[in-house]
Amino acid sequence: MPPTSSTRRALVARNAEVMRDFMAHAVLFQDAVARSAGLNSTDLQTVGLLLSGGPATPGELAARTGLTAGGAITAVVDRLERAGFVSRSRDPDDRRRVLVTADADAIAAAVGPAYAGVTERWGAVLESLSNDELAFANDLLARAADVNRGEVERMRAR
Template structure:
């Protein structure tokens, strides 16, 4: 096997492992925060993308519009992680908005140790190596996002 083929095989295996352990870590964080994995993923989307309708949140998470997404939002609202608010442009429309300070206060510390380890590792990289990592992760996010949307 050529060096490139070997590297491609390694990258495939490592990406699979990375995604598996990322999901398992997120599950552990969700449990520690008293949330479900779906709750935590929805919070992540709301924090990254801002307030959105329950219908949009349902389609982005793959949770059925109506009962399923309403229960998720109800749980997050009861826990103080989100609030429902009227759209500034269409007062008939209700948006789900993250309470970022509360999420950071209660969930942020659960990421502290892993964030510290990543910070330590990334500090060992040159700017050029770090640029390659950033480009790779940006491409991975975009590819995964596109495939999530295509699967919905």
């Protein structure tokens, strides 16, 4: 039996509350992780983008993060390089270009302990799900990430 329209409205409203709470606490958690490693949130997100997207020129990294090319991204890369989380090197295909590469081991050593608790607790949550529930959760989170990515791109285009 399909949910009544009032039930559906209530579920959609509850989803908005849950998502808002999740997003706020995810941002606060990431900030706490960054601080535990002596970084700020932007720096942590930048190394995360380098880990997931691979090495990048400063200009490409500025586009990934939404920072301005030049001063802002240079300051981030300088801080991350001083902390030992990234290195700069010449692009082997075009020696005029500089590539910024994340040091996954250094990053893991610095932030791994901060992620240990949430990894364990989230692992327990995932273990409690059936395969169908887990597949649904993966799909829902992937769709949420796509929505967020699209909205970031839309806002940056303005």
